[in-house]
Each structure stands twice: as structure tokens, then as C-alpha cells.
Amino acid sequence: MSSNEFRTGMFFSAMGKYSNVIIQLAVNAVLSRILTPADYGVVSIVQIFIEFFNLLADMGFGPAIIQNKKLSDTDVQIIFKFSIMFATALSVIFMFLGYPVSIFYDNPVYVPIFFILGISVFFFAMLVVPKAVIQKRKDFKTVNTILIFTGIIKGIVSIILALMGLKYYAIILGSLVQAMMNFTFYYSKTRISPKVKFSMEPIKKIWAFSRNQFSFNFINYFSRNFDSILIGRVFTEGALGYYNKSYQLSLYPNQILAGIITPVIQPIMSEYEQQIDVIKDTYLKITRILANIGVPLSVFCYFAGREIILFIFGGQWEASVPAFQFLAVSIWLQMIASSTGAFYQSTNRTDLLLFSGIQSMILNVAAIAYGVYLGSIETVAIMVVLSFTTNFLVNNYLLMYKIFGSTFKELFKELTKPFITGSLQLIVFLLLPELPFNIFYSLMLKGLIFVLIFVIGLIVTGQMKEMLRVIKK
Known part of the structure; x- marks a missing residue:
């Protein structure tokens, strides 16, 4: 495997992800003080x-x-032509879906919203093929430059519209602008012509792979969104706003850290489809890096949860704090799990990816339903964490035993020292007394303590040199 390719890919991926997360946080910090939890x-x-x-x-x-x-x-052109026809059909269906959704949630506002976002669906569907072509070229610079630019424009548009009093339409119209810009930029870089004679042969060439990938995505969708569906229906829109704010915030570490690695894996590792040892070694190295950071970070986010929520979003979001603290426990699990899909793809085992998605969906749906039954967004968060933990074990069983021909022993060996580092964080924060400062100073002090103990932990366990060596390779 070319380390230069990985370094280059991760550099531009990091540039895009870090910039995008900073943009999202800044925009959310402003919008959260203008819009309400119900919005x-x-x-x-x-x-x-x-x-x-x-x-x-x-x-x-x-x-x-x-x-x-x-x-x-020519195959790519035909697939693009098919995607245009499919995009048209999907956008029309989405526009009319607003009527049953309004009935289900007993709110007529969804009718005009769905009509507007039907246009967004159209542009996203047409984006799929041009974006895949750019990624296949390993042109990570283009992918992440577009991500940053469109994110900035979306944020500016959303804030301006929110200040004009357009409420939730501010975010919706901002997303529409971003979808249109994304397609425009990607298409301008590829210029794929749809002026070819249509044939099903190119579709058949990729169908065996894509159907398993699609089925997994389909199942994973319900697994990941069932909590929002039930909370929005059983509780209130405000409760859903609080829960989603805490859930989305718990995903930021994953986007910042694992998010710079995951987009690079499949385009590069697909070249080593038959070299399972190379792919296994890469997976274990990535797991080591993510665990070294993710486990201590989970501890910090739990103990600094209130300061993080109130500093970023403001006092009206305090009801999100308990749910965020519970979800913070799963941050390290999500970071490692987010990279696994690319390894299923790289080894051409989307059949096992589909299986993992099915068991994940069954477990998540059951856990979320029970959490809603218990009656609060906090119980939902607790059940989601338990589900993530079980899914982590099942997912790694499929990878380590079924694909890599290894055992859990090799995986757990990579996790031992990160857990020692995390335990040091846990002991220090448990002993830390309540701080008599305002939100900002408390967050800064806890942040400094986290960094200090993190560095000490890496040095004591020998992870500092090891992490630098792995990154260098």
C-alpha cells in the first residue's frame, strides 16, 4: 500500500472534515440562539x-x-443517464410525500417543506455518479475543497434567512442551496455525457456489489433514524430537538477524527482486495489510533457535557445535557465502527456488511422502542449506547473471524493501552471537585486537565511513540 497515497488522502480529508466541522459548529452556535428546539x-x-x-x-x-x-x-455515462431518470422520479415522489407526513405528525407545515426539498433530492441523486468518479480518481483535494466551500455558503444563507425570521426554512433552504452547488461543482469536474444509448449491461456489472451495499444502507437507515421517528411521534417536536442536538453533538468527534480516515480507505484499499493481511493490518492500525483518542475523549465529554452544550448552543438547550452525557460513552465505539464498512467493501464482502446491518437494525429498533417506552429521551440514549456496544462486538466478530481469519485476541490487544489511558481520565475526573467558575472557564479548565492527563497516559503506556510511529508509516 502506498503510504504517500494514504497521507495525501488523509491530509485533504482532514482539511475538509476539520473545516466543515468548525463551520457546522459556528453556524449551529449562531442558529441555536435564533431558532427554538421546536424549529x-x-x-x-x-x-x-x-x-x-x-x-x-x-x-x-x-x-x-x-x-x-x-x-x-461509456458504462459510467450509461449509469449516469439512469441516475438522471431515477432522480426525476424520486424528486416527484418526495414532493407529494409531504401530505401523508403532515397527517402522521399532525402538522401541515410539512407539505410546502417537502415540495421545496424535492428539488434537493433531485440534485443529490444526480450527484452520485460524478462524485464517485472523482473519488475513484483519488482526487481528495477536489472532494474536500467542494465540501468546505459549499458548507460556508450553506451556513451564510441559513444564518441570513434565520435573522429574517424564516425559522426552520432557514436550514431547509440552506440545504437546498448546498445540494445545487454540490452537483454543479462535481459535474463541472467530470462532464459526464448522458447522450448515450441506454443499456442495462453497465447496471448489471455493478449490481451484485451495489445491491448488498444498498440493502445495508437501507437497513442502517432505519437502525439510525428509528429513534427520531418514534420520539417525534410519541413525544414532542421540542423533545426531538433536544435529543437530536445531543445526538448530533456526540457525532462530532467521529466526524473530526474517524471522518478523515474513512473516506480514504475504500478508494485505496480496493487495490488490495486479494491481500487480506494488508487490509487486516491497516484495520488494526486505524483501530489503535481511533481508540487511543476516542476512549479518553468519551470520558471527557461525559464529565464536561454540560459545559460543552451550554457554551456551544446556549442556555435554552440545557435539557439536552443528560442525553448527551449518556451518548458520550459511545463516542469511541462510533469512531471505530464508522471505518468498518469500508473494510467490508475493500474485501468485496458486502454480503457480510448486509448481515451486520440486519442484526444491527433489529437490535437498535428493539433498544430504541424500549427506551421510548420507558418515557424519556435519556432512557432512549441509554438504550442506544447498549445497542452500539453489542453491535460493536458482532461487527468485529464478522471482520476478525470471518474476513481476516483472526480472533478477538488480536483486536483486544490493540484496545488494552487505550483503556488504561481512558481509566486515568476517569479517575481524575471522578476526583475533581465541582468547579466554582462560569461555563467558559469551567470548560477551559476541564479541557486543559483532559489534555494533560491524555499526554501523561500516552507516555506512561508507551502509546505516544507508538502513535507517532503508526502515523509516520
Whole structure:
């Protein structure tokens, strides 16, 4: 494996992810002080359906185009032509979906919202093929430059519209602008012509791969969004706003850290499909890096949860604090789990990826339903963490035993020292008395303590040199 390719990919991926997270945090910090939890609740419900239709639009074609090395330019053009026809159908269906959604949630506001976002669905569906072509070229610079630029424009548009009093429409229209810009930029870089005679042969070439990928995405969608669906229906839009704010915040460490690695894995590792040892070694190294950071960070986010929520979003979001603290426990699990899909893809085992998605969905749905039954967003968060933990074990059983021909012993060996480092954080924060400062100073002090104990932990366990050596390789 070319370490230069990985370094280059991760550099631009880091540039894009870090910049995008900073932009998102800044925009959210402003919008959270203008909009209400109920406004965010409306957006969260709409987001459930947007994600589902974006999933339908992809159909697993993106990863399949990257993985398949035998597709000709004409094949790609035909697949793009198919995606245009499919995009048109999906957008029309989405526009009319607002009527039953309004009835289900007993709120007529969803009718005009769904009509507007039907245009967004159209552009996202047409984006799939051009973006996959750019990723297949390993042009990570273009991918992340577009991510940063469109994120800035989306944020500016959303804030301006929120200040004009457009409430949840501020976020919705900002997303529409971003979708249109994304397609425009990606298409300008590829210029894929749809003016070819249509044939099903190119679709058949990637269907075996894409159907498993799509089925996994389909199942994973319900697994990941069932909590929002139930909370929005059983509780209130405000409760959904609080829960989603805590859940989204718990994902930021994953986006910042694991997010710079995951987009690079499949385009590069697909070249080593038959070299299982190379792929296994890469997975274990990545797991080591993510665990070294993720385990201590989970401890910090639990004990600094209140300061983090109130500093970023403001006092009106204090009801999100307990749910965020519980979800923080799963941060390290999510960081490691987010990279596993790319290793299933790289080894061409989307069949096992599908199986992992099925068991994950069954467990998550049961856990979330029980959490809602118990009656609060906090109980939902607790059940989600328990589900993530079980899914982590099952997922790694499939990877270590079924794909890599190894055992848990090799995986747990990579996790031993990160857990020692995390334990040091836990002991220090348990002994730390309540701080008599305001939110900002308390957060800064806890942050400094976290960094100090983190460095000490890495030195004591020998992880500092090891991490630097792995990153250098």
C-alpha cells in the first residue's frame, strides 16, 4: 500500500472534515440562539425522510463504481443517464410525500417543506455518479475543497434567512442551496455525457456489489433514524430537538477524527482486495489510533457535557445535557465502527456488511422502542449506547473471524493501552471537585486537565511513540 497515497488522502480529508466541522459548529452556535428546539424538531423530522431518499438515490452505485475496475467511460455515462431518470422520479415522489407526513405528525407545515426539498433530492441523486468518479480518481483535494466551500455558503444563507425570521426554512433552504452547488461543482469536474444509448449491461456489472451495499444502507437507515421517528411521534417536536442536538453533538468527534480516515480507505484499499493481511493490518492500525483518542475523549465529554452544550448552543438547550452525557460513552465505539464498512467493501464482502446491518437494525429498533417506552429521551440514549456496544462486538466478530481469519485476541490487544489511558481520565475526573467558575472557564479548565492527563497516559503506556510511529508509516 502506498503510504504517500494514504497521507495525501488523509491530509485533504482532514482539511475538509476539520473545516466543515468548525463551520457546522459556528453556524449551529449562531442558529441555536435564533431558532427554538421546536424549529430544530421540525428540521429533524424532515431530515429523516431526506436521508431515506438520498439513500434511495445512491442505490449503492457510488461505492460500486469505485470498487469496479472494469467499468468503461461509456458504462459510467450509461449509469449516469439512469441516475438522471431515477432522480426525476424520486424528486416527484418526495414532493407529494409531504401530505401523508403532515397527517402522521399532525402538522401541515410539512407539505410546502417537502415540495421545496424535492428539488434537493433531485440534485443529490444526480450527484452520485460524478462524485464517485472523482473519488475513484483519488482526487481528495477536489472532494474536500467542494465540501468546505459549499458548507460556508450553506451556513451564510441559513444564518441570513434565520435573522429574517424564516425559522426552520432557514436550514431547509440552506440545504437546498448546498445540494445545487454540490452537483454543479462535481459535474463541472467530470462532464459526464448522458447522450448515450441506454443499456442495462453497465447496471448489471455493478449490481451484485451495489445491491448488498444498498440493502445495508437501507437497513442502517432505519437502525439510525428509528429513534427520531418514534420520539417525534410519541413525544414532542421540542423533545426531538433536544435529543437530536445531543445526538448530533456526540457525532462530532467521529466526524473530526474517524471522518478523515474513512473516506480514504475504500478508494485505496480496493487495490488490495486479494491481500487480506494488508487490509487486516491497516484495520488494526486505524483501530489503535481511533481508540487511543476516542476512549479518553468519551470520558471527557461525559464529565464536561454540560459545559460543552451550554457554551456551544446556549442556555435554552440545557435539557439536552443528560442525553448527551449518556451518548458520550459511545463516542469511541462510533469512531471505530464508522471505518468498518469500508473494510467490508475493500474485501468485496458486502454480503457480510448486509448481515451486520440486519442484526444491527433489529437490535437498535428493539433498544430504541424500549427506551421510548420507558418515557424519556435519556432512557432512549441509554438504550442506544447498549445497542452500539453489542453491535460493536458482532461487527468485529464478522471482520476478525470471518474476513481476516483472526480472533478477538488480536483486536483486544490493540484496545488494552487505550483503556488504561481512558481509566486515568476517569479517575481524575471522578476526583475533581465541582468547579466554582462560569461555563467558559469551567470548560477551559476541564479541557486543559483532559489534555494533560491524555499526554501523561500516552507516555506512561508507551502509546505516544507508538502513535507517532503508526502515523509516520
